[in-house]
Amino acid sequence: MKKFQNITIKGTKDGLILHLDDSCSYEDLKKELDIKLSESSRSREDRLITVKVQVGNRYLSNEQEEELKELIRQKKNLVVDSIISNVITKEEASKLNEDTEIIPIARIIRSGQVLHVPGDLLLVGDVNPGGTVIAGGNIYIMGTLKGIAHAGFYGNKEAIVAASSMKPSQLRIASCITRAPDQNQEQEKREMECAYINEQDQITVDRLQVLMHLRPNITRLEGGQ
Incomplete structure (x- = not known):
């Protein structure tokens, strides 16, 4: 490790x-980064080396990020x-909050209607x-699911679907x-159920109680009100 005035490599x-x-x-x-990286690159092999840049509490605009990337490249x-x-x-903070917020909605979703929220949905x-x-x-x-439910819309495989009546x-x-x-295989069930992606990368439906073991972090309801 080399310690410089403004840069640690x-x-x-x-x-x-x-x-x-x-x-x-x-x-x-930027000036110091150019000098130090030039010294560092001369002392290393020709193999490609990946670089992670940590800027602490400094905000960089998109233009400044591109400048640093180009300087390193x-x-x-x-x-x-x-x-x-x-x-x-x-x-960005507002978007992050929106993506993790639990949205409570009380209504019936009828045929042809689509309800889409960015974070978690609590439908009564x-x-x-x-x-x-x-x-x-x-x-x-908190009701009967007879239509289509799509959780983890942006690719989150840890997402789940839970319903009082899962049909x-x-x-x-x-x-x-x-x-x-x-x-003819569907049986009337009186307990709340959940659907999740199992270890075989397939959706399975089980009792809601299994979630405390399969998704322990879900009980914290992060981002909720």
């Missing part, structure tokens, strides 16, 4: 980690893996045949899809 088995001081000026940082054997900052904009009501509910996170239905025409979690069971 640490070598790992996966490549380089650059810690950039967040109190100096951006221009001073100019060194023939360095490839930028990521730039990590502790700071986000108000817009039924989803009728032909109705569709979609959530970026989990779906909790869906189709269940989707992330990219996994399962059809409704045959009517």
